[in-house]
Amino acid sequence: MKLLINKNSLLEAISNVQKAITGKSTLPILQGIYINAYKNTLTLIGSDIDVCIETKIDAEILEEGSIVVDSRxxxxxxxxxxxxxxxxxTIDNNTIELNCQKSCVNLIHMDASEYPLLPTITEDTIFSISQKTLKNMIKGTIFAVAQDETRPILTGVLFEVKDRKLNLVALDGFRVAFRSEQLDCNDNKEAVIPGKTLNEVSKILEDKDENVEITFTNNHILFNIGNTKVISRLLEGEFIKYASIIPQEYKTKVIVNKNEILGCIERASLMAKDGNTNLVKLEIVDDNLIVTSNSQLGKAREEVNIILQGESLKIAFNSKYLIDVFKNIEEEEIIMELSSSVAPCVVKNKEVNNCTYLLLPVRVLNN
Amino acid sequence: MKLLINKNSLLEAISNVQKAITGKSTLPILQGIYINAYKNTLTLIGSDIDVCIETKIDAEILEEGSIVVDSRxxxxxxxxxxxxxxxxxTIDNNTIELNCQKSCVNLIHMDASEYPLLPTITEDTIFSISQKTLKNMIKGTIFAVAQDETRPILTGVLFEVKDRKLNLVALDGFRVAFRSEQLDCNDNKEAVIPGKTLNEVSKILEDKDENVEITFTNNHILFNIGNTKVISRLLEGEFIKYASIIPQEYKTKVIVNKNEILGCIERASLMAKDGNTNLVKLEIVDDNLIVTSNSQLGKAREEVNIILQGESLKIAFNSKYLIDVFKNIEEEEIIMELSSSVAPCVVKNKEVNNCTYLLLPVRVLNN
Structure with missing residues (x-):
């Protein structure tokens, strides 16, 4: 193998494929980056058990070949x-030589033939969506995946292609995060992607309108992002029927500025954190929403103007869950729909109907 | 106590005094910030055993008084x-109330009378130096203080006022860092400041020409930086006579571009690190300095153009020590003075004679 390549494009490719190399695999060769020089293209691959990232870059290939080098x-x-x-x-003794101006580095390499084969992707459902939109959808749902492994399926995000829409759903028993966008695709399909993989995918996605192409197979999902491919295994099992969980009716509707209520909850949560309860109480009355919290060290009282339709209400939440939701909603104004102090609260954008969050309240005795 | 104050000036003051609150003190009240309202000034103090930081800000004081509140x-x-x-x-029950727009926070406070008294500073030697210059001098020496406590005096930086100069010196048995600047002061004085304190001082110093005023007493040093005072205890004991360690003569003199040699050493050190030795070898011959390193995973060879005066030489170093020095020299071109492969190397600025570094080489058998 012998080739000439620009430093910055190589570095970008390395940084992409390194996202798959977690260092958690027991297979030593998966600590390496697979590098293949063929025709005018250099292909780099990084992978672990769950995910595999492949990037192609232009290079002047003087001699074709394949090697695996230590990633770090x-x-x-x-x-x-x-x-x-x-x-x-490549030079003698399983070594590659890097020459760049007056620098010369020799590095032991591993045998490319020992590198595991990529999963074979047979195309099934294929659709495209803008990178920016998908990045936003992932960011807006991934925080709600379950952190513990008691129900493994909940550590992933549901991708649901249905009625010409792509829906992303995550839930962990305390809350549901739901995002939806129009899609130019007539198929119907469901798959659950591990949260860890999606996290890496969202780092590769850029804030731009160019499309990412998504291919499902029975066991895998393939994201085609420019010159980079991400292949992830899917989580096995059936996802919870989320649609039936989200109530359609409510008795209290609150319209509020997102940043104002976020500020109130964040300040009140400082006091709530101290008692390790994270509990904040909301009192909705007339055109005010009053947030209170207290701990051994003191108490906080915050007030924000709202538009109230329907009944007054007192309700309490884990402040972390409220903050997660408010931080991930894009619009300035949001809607909260509530029914009672023990019924779930639904949070939505005010203008665009593309996100729905559900939060379970905390029952408190002296509410 | 009752007062009105601008949020941002209060926040800046808090962040200054928090630098002294390490959380390592066994005295619970030292987890707090002492706040005193008097006339039109709010004084904040944070301290632990070694260091004490006091900041004054303008405020509209409606009722004078003192409290201590939990810093975090x-x-x-x-x-x-x-x-x-x-x-x-202040309201009832050892509580303060903060009101800001629609936010109201109540917070338990501690008793200000329990807060330890500040050390009394009787003026002794006083001099001024620009904040920027002192910040640079600290940055250029502090990396060389000893990390282990076997000789506590070496965990500090020597401040030496002598011959109308301020000298800062740090050394750890493997290297010496020396910085010197002109001073408008006729006194002579020596004191050793704990490295940890100086680190916090350098964070408060700004990159500007305004002066910091320094006052020595027998046990303390006081930095007067704008509205902020930092008082640190001094380390007891006598510092090593550094001047006699630094050789005045040499057989080999190398003039080299700092960024080029830094790049070479950094790349070579990647390979050296792998073997946990950090060893890089330098070969000085004609107009070239060749840096080599090797480990089980490979080897590196780097070359940089130099101006050589005197004899050719081979020498080896711990790459970390070279990198520390090259990173902290300001000039583009630097001078290295060497005598043999087992004698210390002296590194200096080329133009301005304000810094001198000494590095011990590593003896290698097959050099």
């Missing part, structure tokens, strides 16, 4: 090289 | 309040 060391060396063209060539 | 919680609450005027007043 190779990445650090490339990062520190001058911003110039790098020559990479 | 008070700081977080103020940070989260709207950017507006805050009313702070």
């Amino acid at each position: 060391l190779f990445g650090e060396i490339i990062r520190k090289l001058p911003n110039a063209e790098i020559e990479i060539s | 919680l008070f700081g977080e609450i103020i940070r989260k309040l709207p950017n507006a005027e805050i009313e702070i007043s």
Whole structure:
């Protein structure tokens, strides 16, 4: 193998594929980056058990071939090289030589034939969505995946293609996060993607209108993002029927400025955190929402103007759950729909109907 | 106590005095910020055993008084309040009430009379130096203080006022860092300041020409920085006579671009780190300095153009020590003075004679 490549494009490719290399695999070769030089393209692959990331970049290939190099060391060396063209060539004794201006580095490599094969992707359902939109949808749901492994399926995010829409859903027993966007696709399909994989996918997605193409198979999902492919295994099992959980009716409707209520809850939560309860109480009356909290060290009282339709209400929440939701809603004004102090609260955008959050309240005796 | 104060000036003051509150003191009241309202000034104090920081800010004092509040919680609450005027007043039951727009927070406070007295500072030697210059001098020496406590005096930085100069010196048995600047002061004085304190001082110092005033007493040093005072205890004992350690003669003199040699050493060190030795070898010959390193995973060879005066030489170093020095020299071009592969190397600025670093080499058998 022998090739010439620009330092910065190589570094970007390394940083992409490294997102799959968790260091948790027991297979030593998965600590490495697989590098293949073929025709005018250099292909880099990083993977662990759950996820595999492949990136292609243009390079001047003088001699084709494949190697596997230690991911951490190779990445650090490339990062520190001058911003110039790098020559990479295999020499004797399982070694590659990197030459860049006056720098010369020799590095042991592993045998590319030992690198595990990628999962075969047979195309099934395929659709496209803008990178920016998908990135937002992931950000808006992923915080609600279950953190404990008692029900593994809940550690993932449901991708539901249905009625020409893509729905993303995450839930953990205390809350539901639901995002929905129009889709140009007539198929129906469901799959649950591990939260950890999606997290890495969202880091690769850019804030731009260019599309990402998504392919489902029975066991895998493939994200095609520009020159990068991310293949993730799916979680097995059936996701909870989320639609029936979300109440359609309510007795109290609150319209409130998102940043104002977020500020109130964040301040009140400082006091709530101190008692380890995270409990904040909301009192909705007339055109005010009053947030209170207290602990051994003191108490807080916050007030925010609202538009109230329907009945007055007192209700209490884990402040962390409220903050998660308010931080991830894009619109300035939001709607809260409530029915009683023990019934779930639904939070939505005011204008665009593309997100729905459900939060269970905390029952308190002296509410 | 009752007063009105701008949120941002209060927040800046809190963040200054919090630098002294390490949470390591066994005295619970030292987890708090002492707050005193007197005339038109609010004074905040944070301290632990070694260091004490006092900041004064303008405030509209409606009722004078003193309290102590929990540093972490008070700081977080103020940070989260709207950017507006805050009313702070003591109410019943050892409680203060903060009012800011529609936010109202009650917070338990501690008894100000229990707060330890500040050390009394009787003026002895006083001099002034620009904040920027002192910040630079601290940054350029503090990395070389000893990390282990076997010789406590070496965990500090020597402040030496001598011959109308301020010298800062740190050394740890492997290297010496020396910085020197002109001073308008005829006194002679020596004191050793704990590294940890100086670190906090350098965070408060700003990159500007305004002066910091320094006062020594027998046991303390006082930095007067704008409206902030930092008082630190001094380390007891005598500092090593550093001047005799630094050789004045050499056989080999190298002039080299600082960023180029830094890049070489950093790349070579990636390979050196892998073997846990950190060892890089330097070969100085003609107009080249060649840096090599190797480990089980590979080897690196780097070359940089130099101007050589005197003899060729091979020498080896712990790469971390070279990197520390090159990172902290301000000039583009630096001078290295060497005598043999087992004699210390002296590194200096090329133009301005205000810094001198000494590094012990590592003896290697097959050099």
